[in-house]
Amino acid sequence: MIRLEKLRELALRTAPAPGRPRHLSAASGLVRVEDRLYVIADDEHQLGVFSAEGSEPGTLLTVLPGRLPDGALERKAAKADLEALTRLPGMMEFPHGALFALGSGSRPNREVGALIELDAWGLAGEPAIQVNLHRLYSALRTHLPALNVEGAFTTAEHFCLLHRGNKRDATNACISLPLRTALDALAEGRPIMATPPLDIRPFDLGAIRGVPLCFTDGAALPDGRFRMRSSQSGTVSTCNSPFSTQRRSALASKTVPILSASPSYNASK
Numbered sequence: 001m002i003r004l005e006k007l008r009e010l011a012l013r014t015a016p017a018p019g020r021p022r023h024l025s026a027a028s029g030l031v032r033v034e035d036r037l038y039v040i041a042d043d044e045h046q047l048g049v050f051s052a053e054g055s056e057p058g059t060l061l062t063v064l065p066g067r068l069p070d071g072a073l074e075r076k077a078a079k080a081d082l083e084a085l086t087r088l089p090g091m092m093e094f095p096h097g098a099l100f101a102l103g104s105g106s107r108p109n110r111e112v113g114a115l116i117e118l119d120a121w122g123l124a125g126e127p128a129i130q131v132n133l134h135r136l137y138s139a140l141r142t143h144l145p146a147l148n149v150e151g152a153f154t155t156a157e158h159f160c161l162l163h164r165g166n167k168r169d170a171t172n173a174c175i176s177l178p179l180r181t182a183l184d185a186l187a188e189g190r191p192i193m194a195t196p197p198l199d200i201r202p203f204d205l206g207a208i209r210g211v212p213l214c215f216t217d218g219a220a221l222p223d224g225r226f227r228m229r230s231s232q233s234g235t236v237s238t239c240n241s242p243f244s245t246q247r248r249s250a251l252a253s254k255t256v257p258i259l260s261a262s263p264s265y266n267a268s269k
Contacts (some may be wrong), residue, residue: 008050011057015045018025022049022057029217031099033122038103040085043075044068047085047101047116049124057171061071063128078089081110082213084152084161084217087118089179093185099178102161102188104223105147115186127153132191139194149159153216155224156180162215170212172203174226195200205230 010024029040032052039048039058045068050058063082069075081104088098096118102111113131116124141147144163151162159182163173176199177192185192205213211232218228 008055010039010048010050011055012048013059016046016060017070019070022146024058029101030081031087031210033087033118033124036122038085038124040082042081042083042104043079045080045082047099047114047124047128061116061124061126063116063127064112064130079104080111081151082110082114086152086185088115088154088186091154091183094118094187096122098186100131100152101122101148102133102152104149105133105140107136111137111209115149129189131186135191136194139198140175141201144175149213151228153218153226154222155220159183160218160220160226162218164216165212165214167212170204170207170214172205172215172230174201174203174218175199176201202244206231220238 003212009178010027012022012024015022020197023040024044026041026043027039031038035052036054037048037050038061039050041048043062045062045066045244046060047063048058049061060218067197068078082101083104085104086100088100090097094115094117098118099116100113101116102113105111111132111134113133114125115129115131117129118124137147137149139163140163146166148164148166150164153160156214157179158176159179160177161175163175165172176193178197181195182231183194184190203215205215207213213230213232216231218226220226
């Protein structure tokens with residue numbers, strides 16, 4: 001049985017917007033840099049910054065422009081659905097690396113990302129750079145029509161995205177692109193392209209009582225494999241559940257499977 005350990009709640013010093021709760025109500029992606037935890041929420045256009053130790057409230061850093069509607073349905077329709085967050089290594093314009101938040105791609109307005117520069121001490125700074133992911137996601141849909149990006153990570157040579165399946169098509173996939181190609185495009189302000197070699201490895205995680213298990217996030221391991229987290233997907237929709245202001249405790253440690261990110265087939269052939 002998996003034992004969960006509560007590390008902290010994602011309370012904030014100030015609310016994301018007037019009338020919003022003073023906490024993150026979703027924790028879609030997490031990256032630790034030095035003594036800070038960076039958390040992206042799929043229902044906000046801001047990045048949460050928390051201390052890795054202690055329980056003091058965190059702060060917010062804006063990563064995408066505009067204020068989201070307050071209504072649950074309107075907010076769900078308008079959000080960029082930032083589901084994945086990863087740390088990128090140093091590159092030309094970002095010598096100390098950067099954080100990269102990515103929308104899920106499950107709707108046209110969710111084909112966007114944000115690049116946030118890190119300084120020598122691992123502190124993220126503003127302004128974030130908006131990244132158009134339309135060309136990349138459009139190319140990936142030729143292989144995964146119901147594309148739904150839920151996680152991202154890098155290995156020594158690859159930039160990897162995790163596609164989440166659903167009840168209609170429970171196939172999950174790890175998509176691998178050449179890391180240097182992706183970094184060069186981001187550093188030069190060009191769109192990331194699904195250029196060869198593009199590798200897609202499908203994963204069948206099984207099901208519980210007929211409801212498939214699907215990727216929700218992942219993290220690279222030093223040997224090239226990755227540790228993934230999964231949950232059940234009981235709907236054919238590739239969109240997330242309706243927005244809820246219910247307070248959620250996050251950042252729980254648990255044991256999850258280790259999988260290989262090695263290519264299964266070359267989608268560029």
